Amino acid sequence: xxxxxxxxxxxxxxxxxxxxxxxxxxxxxxxxxxxxxxxxxxxxxxxxxxxxxxxxxxxxxxxxxxxxxxxxxxxxxxxxxxxxxxxxxxxxxxxxxxxxxxxxxxxxxxxxxxxxxxxxxxxxxxxxxxxxxxxxxxxxxxxxxxxxxxxxxxxxxxxxxxxxxxxxxxxxxxxxxxxxxxxxxxxxxxxxxxxxxxxxxxxxxxxxxxxxxxxxxxxxxxxxxxxxxxxxxxxxxxxxxxxxxxxxxxxxxxxxxxxxxxxxxxxxxxxxxxxxxxxxxxxxxxxxxxxxxxxxxxxxxxxxxxxxxxxxxxxxxxxxxxxxxxxxxxxxxxxxxxxxxxxxxxxxxxxxxxxx
Amino acid sequence: xxxxxxxxxxxxxxxxxxxxxxxxxxxxxxxxxxxxxxxxxxxxxxxxxxxxxxxxxxxxxxxxxxxxxxxxxxxxxxxxxxxxxxxxxxxxxxxxxxxxxxxxxxxxxxxxxxxxxxxxxxxxxxxxxxxxxxxxxxxxxxxxxxxxxxxxxxxxxxxxxxxxxxxxxxxxxxxxxxxxxxxxxxxxxxxxxxxxxxxxxxxxxxxxxxxxx
Numbered sequence: 094x095x096x097x098x099x100x101x102x103x104x105x106x107x108x109x110x111x112x113x114x115x116x117x118x119x120x121x122x123x124x125x126x127x128x129x130x131x132x133x134x135x136x137x138x139x140x141x142x143x144x145x146x147x148x149x150x151x152x153x154x155x156x157x158x159x160x161x162x163x164x165x166x167x168x169x170x171x172x173x174x175x176x177x178x179x180x181x182x183x184x185x186x187x188x189x190x191x192x193x194x195x196x197x198x199x200x201x202x203x204x205x206x207x208x209x210x211x212x213x214x215x216x217x218x219x220x221x222x223x224x225x226x227x228x229x230x231x232x233x234x235x236x237x238x239x240x241x242x243x244x245x246x247x248x249x250x251x252x253x254x255x256x257x258x259x260x261x262x263x264x265x266x267x268x269x270x271x272x273x274x275x276x277x278x279x280x281x282x283x284x285x286x287x288x289x290x291x292x293x294x295x296x297x298x299x300x301x302x303x304x305x306x307x308x309x310x311x312x313x314x315x316x317x318x319x320x321x322x323x324x325x326x327x328x329x330x331x332x333x334x335x336x337x338x339x340x341x342x343x344x345x346x347x348x349x350x351x352x353x354x355x356x357x358x359x360x361x362x363x364x365x366x367x368x369x370x371x372x373x374x375x376x377x378x379x380x381x382x383x384x385x386x387x388x389x390x391x392x393x394x395x396x397x398x399x400x401x402x403x404x405x406x407x408x409x410x411x412x413x414x415x416x417x418x419x420x421x422x423x424x425x426x427x428x429x430x431x432x433x434x435x436x437x438x439x440x441x442x443x444x445x446x447x448x449x
Numbered sequence: 450x451x452x453x454x455x456x457x458x459x460x461x462x463x464x465x466x467x468x469x470x471x472x473x474x475x476x477x478x479x480x481x482x483x484x485x486x487x488x489x490x491x492x493x494x495x496x497x498x499x500x501x502x503x504x505x506x507x508x509x510x511x512x513x514x515x516x517x518x519x520x521x522x523x524x525x526x527x528x529x530x531x532x533x534x535x536x537x538x539x540x541x542x543x544x545x546x547x548x549x550x551x552x553x554x555x556x557x558x559x560x561x562x563x564x565x566x567x568x569x570x571x572x573x574x575x576x577x578x579x580x581x582x583x584x585x586x587x588x589x590x591x592x593x594x595x596x597x598x599x600x601x602x603x604x605x606x607x608x609x610x611x612x613x614x615x616x617x618x619x620x621x622x623x624x625x626x627x628x629x630x631x632x633x634x635x636x637x638x639x640x641x642x643x644x645x646x647x648x649x650x651x652x653x654x655x656x657x658x659x660x661x662x
Contacts, residue, residue: 105636130506180605248555261561265576267519269512311558345510346558359507385636386650424634426604
């Protein structure tokens with residue numbers, strides 16, 4: 094490696110070396126792309142210099158400066174231990190109580206959650222009484238706020254897994270109106286299930302609900318999730334409700350479905366947060382997707398640009414999603430620690446997010 | 450295509466506006482102006498490329514892309530006849546492509562978008578849907594498909610792409626097939642590692658790469 098080059102990464106995790114000039118060029122291109130996509134301001138020259146310093150830091154692991162620490166929340170419950178390596182886990186078998194206590198007492202989690210192994214609203218319905226029992230038991234032991242977490246995952250409501258026609262199949266046959274109608278019906282069903290599951294688990298003592306990967310099945314999934322959040326908020330005025338997104342832009346699988354008169358397809362983080370607020374969320378999980386063919390610098394600048402504008406426009410705390418393939422971090426089963434810590438520091442110190 | 454600039458622009462605009470009646474209207478006007486069928490098809494193709502770009506930029510959404518594709522498909526019913534009447538054959542398909550989301554994986558939105566865009570680019574697409582058994586990809590290749598596109602949205606299923614490539618080698622057909630891979634966890638490195646031929650970061654990138662093959 095030439096003296097003036099720095100170890101960094103590509104978006105797929107590959108180790109590369111780059112000059113400071115090349116890193117800066119990628120930072121500029123990354124922020125320009127986000128600004129263009131989201132019609133938002135690009136990062137300032139100062140922000141880019143700060144990002145350059147973070148990326149070019151010679152230490153493998155970097156951290157925020159004292160006083161800049163933020164709330165640290167983990168999702169997917171026990172699965173980050175019990176799942177296999179391909180499922181975001183470590184293949185270490187343990188009970189759900191043990192996992193909760195390890196997160197609280199060993200990993201420094203400020204909040205944690207109980208999660209079903211399928212991590213989706215729909216499969217929780219038939220086992221909700223068991224989930225309530227577990228929630229109650231763990232609440233006796235844990236001190237940190239303990240939530241219930243699940244993905245709205247509206248894909249499970251479409252054929253072959255659910256009762257509604259699958260938009261992917263219908264659109265392939267150019268049955269576009271029918272596809273839209275099925276999406277709307279599925280969204281209503283999803284909202285009802287969220288209300289059912291959410292209210293039951295709150296009654297068992299949950300401190301809140303983490304909606305993970307909202308809008309994963311597109312705009313109708315988002316509307317169904319938002320309606321569910323609205324119902325849950327109405328019944329539980331003091332609950333902590335986090336709405337974490339699936340992607341930086343809401344996919345328009347329906348294309349025209351609205352929430353409170355606003356079309357949600359194509360909304361970016363700074364716009365997503367406003368509809369989540371309106372639904373009753375009190376924390377927003379911003380997501381930005383990683384491009385595996387671009388460098389860490391390009392991806393970090395792009396993600397920070399989106400999240401900075403989101404934080405600016407939000408009236409509620411913004412917790413940035415930082416993991417495999419999101420938040421500027423490479424798409425890799427075990428995200429490299431150098432990239433994870435750099436993206437985390439940038440999100441906190443430049444984008445000013447409230448939590449990770 | 451000199452002399453048909455207005456028609457060309459109207460066709461492209463109609464595609465971007467994605468309404469089937471509007472596309473058919475623009476086609477009828479172009480035919481009435483005696484614009485050659487091949488040129489009409491090319492102009493619609495350019496419009497579809499623009500639709501793809503707007504889709505990638507989050508300005509148009511999937512139903513809009515499909516509506517534009519439906520308009521083009523409908524228009525081809527008439528234009529195919531025109532081509533024959535004008536002494537040419539109906540536009541030859543570029544190649545036959547089998548597409549599918551690999552077994553164990555039910556995510557097929559991205560794959561469906563890619564299939565639609567390949568179809569609009571003139572490929573003969575056999576979309577097998579999601580959760581496709583490995584052998585079905587091989588069967589389609591044995592039945593004439595010269596390209597095979599496999600999507601995987603999970604790290605737990607992306608390995609099936611490698612399995613299918615190995616099955617192609619065992620069947621002695623690997624060298625005859627262009628293998629395309631895509632999906633959220635799939636990267637160029639993975640493509641290289643398993644010996645696939647084309648990695649597409651997005652649907653439009655995939656189409657642009659295979660058009661150049």
